[in-house]
Amino acid sequence: xxxxxxxxxxxxxxxVGHEWxxxxxxxxxxxxxxxxxxxxxxxxxxxxxxxxxxxxxxxRATAGVLGWTSEGELEAEMARERTxxxxxLAEIARTPAEKILSNPRLLRVAEEGGRSAFKMHCxxxxxxGAAGSSGYPNLNDDDWLWGGDVATIERTxxxxxxxxxxxxxxxxxxxxxxxxxxxxxxxxxxxxxxxxVISGQERPSAASRRGVALFSAxxxxxxxxxxxxxxxxxxxxxxDPIWLYGGDRDAITRTVTNARYGIMPAWVGRLDPATIxxxxxxxxxxxGGEATPAPTPTPSPAPGNGQPK
Amino acid sequence: MASQNDPDSPARLFEARRKIFPxxxxxxxxxxxxxxxxxxxxxxxxxxxxxxxxxxxxPDQAVLVDLANRRFYMFSIEIWPHEFxxxxxxLIMAGIGLFLVTSAVGRAWCGYACPQTVWTDLFLHVERxxxxxxxxxxxxxxxxxxxxxxxxxGAKWSxxxxxxxxxxxxxIFYFADAPxxxxxxxxxxxxxxxxxxxxxxxxxxFILGGFMREQVCVYMCPxxxxxxxxxxxxxxxxxxKAWRGEPRSRGLKRAVEGEAALVPAGDCIDCNACVAVCPTxxxxxEGPQIGCITCALCIDACDQMMEKVGRPIxxxxxxxxxDEKLARSGQPALSPVRRLLxxxxxxxxxxxxxxxxxxxxALGNRARIDLSVQQSRNPVWVRLSDGSVRNSYxxxxxxxxxxxxxxxxxIDGAPGVIxxxxxxxxxxxxxxxxxxxxxxxAKAQLFVAAPAAGDARQPIRFTVRALDGDGATAAGESYFExxxxxx
Ligand code: SF4
Ligand code: SF4
Numbered sequence: 001x002x003x004x005x006x007x008x009x010x011x012x013x014x015x016v017g018h019e020w021x022x023x024x025x026x027x028x029x030x031x032x033x034x035x036x037x038x039x040x041x042x043x044x045x046x047x048x049x050x051x052x053x054x055x056x057x058x059x060r061a062t063a064g065v066l067g068w069t070s071e072g073e074l075e076a077e078m079a080r081e082r083t084x085x086x087x088x089l090a091e092i093a094r095t096p097a098e099k100i101l102s103n104p105r106l107l108r109v110a111e112e113g114g115r116s117a118f119k120m121h122c123x124x125x126x127x128x129g130a131a132g133s134s135g136y137p138n139l140n141d142d143d144w145l146w147g148g149d150v151a152t153i154e155r156t157x158x159x160x161x162x163x164x165x166x167x168x169x170x171x172x173x174x175x176x177x178x179x180x181x182x183x184x185x186x187x188x189x190x191x192x193x194x195x196x197v198i199s200g201q202e203r204p205s206a207a208s209r210r211g212v213a214l215f216s217a218x219x220x221x222x223x224x225x226x227x228x229x230x231x232x233x234x235x236x237x238x239x240d241p242i243w244l245y246g247g248d249r250d251a252i253t254r255t256v257t258n259a260r261y262g263i264m265p266a267w268v269g270r271l272d273p274a275t276i277x278x279x280x281x282x283x284x285x286x287x288g289g290e291a292t293p294a295p296t297p298t299p300s301p302a303p304g305n306g307q308p309k
Numbered sequence: 310m311a312s313q314n315d316p317d318s319p320a321r322l323f324e325a326r327r328k329i330f331p332x333x334x335x336x337x338x339x340x341x342x343x344x345x346x347x348x349x350x351x352x353x354x355x356x357x358x359x360x361x362x363x364x365x366x367x368p369d370q371a372v373l374v375d376l377a378n379r380r381f382y383m384f385s386i387e388i389w390p391h392e393f394x395x396x397x398x399x400l401i402m403a404g405i406g407l408f409l410v411t412s413a414v415g416r417a418w419c420g421y422a423c424p425q426t427v428w429t430d431l432f433l434h435v436e437r438x439x440x441x442x443x444x445x446x447x448x449x450x451x452x453x454x455x456x457x458x459x460x461x462x463g464a465k466w467s468x469x470x471x472x473x474x475x476x477x478x479x480x481i482f483y484f485a486d487a488p489x490x491x492x493x494x495x496x497x498x499x500x501x502x503x504x505x506x507x508x509x510x511x512x513x514x515f516i517l518g519g520f521m522r523e524q525v526c527v528y529m530c531p532x533x534x535x536x537x538x539x540x541x542x543x544x545x546x547x548x549x550k551a552w553r554g555e556p557r558s559r560g561l562k563r564a565v566e567g568e569a570a571l572v573p574a575g576d577c578i579d580c581n582a583c584v585a586v587c588p589t590x591x592x593x594x595e596g597p598q599i600g601c602i603t604c605a606l607c608i609d610a611c612d613q614m615m616e617k618v619g620r621p622i623x624x625x626x627x628x629x630x631x632d633e634k635l636a637r638s639g640q641p642a643l644s645p646v647r648r649l650l651x652x653x654x655x656x657x658x659x660x661x662x663x664x665x666x667x668x669x670x671a672l673g674n675r676a677r678i679d680l681s682v683q684q685s686r687n688p689v690w691v692r693l694s695d696g697s698v699r700n701s702y703x704x705x706x707x708x709x710x711x712x713x714x715x716x717x718x719x720i721d722g723a724p725g726v727i728x729x730x731x732x733x734x735x736x737x738x739x740x741x742x743x744x745x746x747x748x749x750x751a752k753a754q755l756f757v758a759a760p761a762a763g764d765a766r767q768p769i770r771f772t773v774r775a776l777d778g779d780g781a782t783a784a785g786e787s788y789f790e791x792x793x794x795x796x
Contacts, residue, residue, distance in 0.1 A: 029322055030323050030324065031323070031324055031326060031524060032324060032326060033326065034323070035323040101731055104731075107731060111730070129685075129687030131687070131688040131691070140691040140701075141692060141693055141699075142693050237694065240694035240695070240696070241694070241696050242692060242693075285730040285754065286701075287701055287754070288691070288734075289733055290733050290734070290735065291733040291735050
């Protein structure tokens, strides 16, 4: 273009050849350091490609002479984290669960550790919020079949419920009253009526009155005379509004006819003691946990420091 | 300036830097620059070493950016991350302050207060002390490398490097306890990031202050472009009064002769003193240009010349565009008051002051205890064995005072009981106590149980009250939710 040759009088600089509203652009050279910076960037980029994984190939990218990988970095970070948390985990494994509750620092760690372990191992049955579903107890409420203080919860997690092959497991079995022919369908109907009366869902009726005697003969041994349940057998209270398998007529009838045999796996051997303890603390912290039963007070000598009080 | 492009040769795409050797000068503005340099550098280097007693639970450094604990201390003020709007407000004030100053007195920031200007100036003084003034520097530059040149350059670069290290070193003291950090720097136990920061800031100070100098102002810095928009015809800019100086009279003798011969002669004797002292190497007589940082050293230089030739000073001076037009037509300049007080400056000042006052007001009234409540949604409610319903909430209590506090959290608006995760339903009451460490946030899971009969969604309020001292309180709102009928 002819315009390219035009020179600005004042500065002696070539015009680029563009004009906007009478303003023309000068072809002012860039400073040399800028050029050097640009070259340095190119050199850096080449060096980077040599040092780090850069070029994608069929299987994976070029390795880079430094041998750095993001997986390796993650692995190193995880290893660092394992060493970092080893101390406090050992402390948790050493400290009885109920002592952890009164130690704010360990409580915090145990709750968080338990929360993440719960997300890994427990949500499949108990749900992500531990609210359970039919057949899987809600761990937020205060109804505990086997006891809800933290040590009891820990034992439940360790040995599970009706876990075959675990000597310490929680074991109990309700007879299948209908299937095994212990009670007739009509008997069962009467018992169900009685149970629904004591749980406040129905008014007393002729059927429920017939059920009273049947209940004391067949059910009271485990569930108690009033149906208040018994934790030694994991027998649920039949008087509260919380039902593991449902409290409607149909569900209770099915339970009495066929019995239930819920199984929770034993975690001892699969999870380390610290994790199990943290799980117990976490479950206890969900708000349904109970206080550890107060120890029977032993009379202790009056505190004295040698001075008369 | 010689032609950068010879039209007959291919265009040069890149230009080597023209080395600039600003001459030493003394005068009013030079002394002002000295004063500002001493004040700004003193503030920069000394501030981290000021102590401020905040008691046992908080650091006793007057100005501290505690990144690890996310606190910002400035004398008696302590800023938490959620109060970052104070810092944002300060930055906005700094921005508007720059607008205000620029529209009133031009690029005063560039000429006097900008770190690039201050450190470049300091480096120039070092250079002159070691290599001599302009002429000696040019001679040294052209001399072949020999022992003398190596010694001088080596000495200069060493002093520059020392200043750079001190500059980079001072910066990190704002981010940690200064005496402790200084000790650990020397015995090698300081964190890597401290050494890294010093290294980076040393490098940038050394390169930008020692070698890039005016190139930073002209090519790298965005401010000149932005400040251009702040300037108007009533802003002060360094101006060569061409109507008084032209035509140039080529030396004193000719000026006298010219006057005798009644040949019109301007006051400019074309001595080039103004060009020689300019740290950005420009000729102000070519008119306003982006390279001019309005440092006014050319004013000092020209004033000296005018005094020597017995002419009125301020042939180069701070003048506004409006005054220049008035002066050309022989009218007196505007009064400084009329120049400074105009809608633009008044507006900038009003906005600036309003933000400042609002911040002061907010600062004076801010609470030092705070509560936030978040309702757990998974599950929203739980039915308890006695038929009542329980909700759970994550409550965070912020204790923004530098001492641990015992607080009590109470529920308001729901007829229920409350307990926390360390407690159980047996220990429930209407309040829960907790301890919040000095300057910390304490988090607690709170459970509230209430009878099942009631609204499906009932407003509930948590109040936190400090059990000591001022009994400060704060409240957080949430809801208590119940199953819909039939569930
Ligand atoms: S022209 Fe004058 S005011 Fe502008 S930068 Fe140069 S010496 Fe400073
Ligand atoms: S210093 Fe003053 S007299 Fe000398 S060339 Fe510059 S404007 Fe002219």
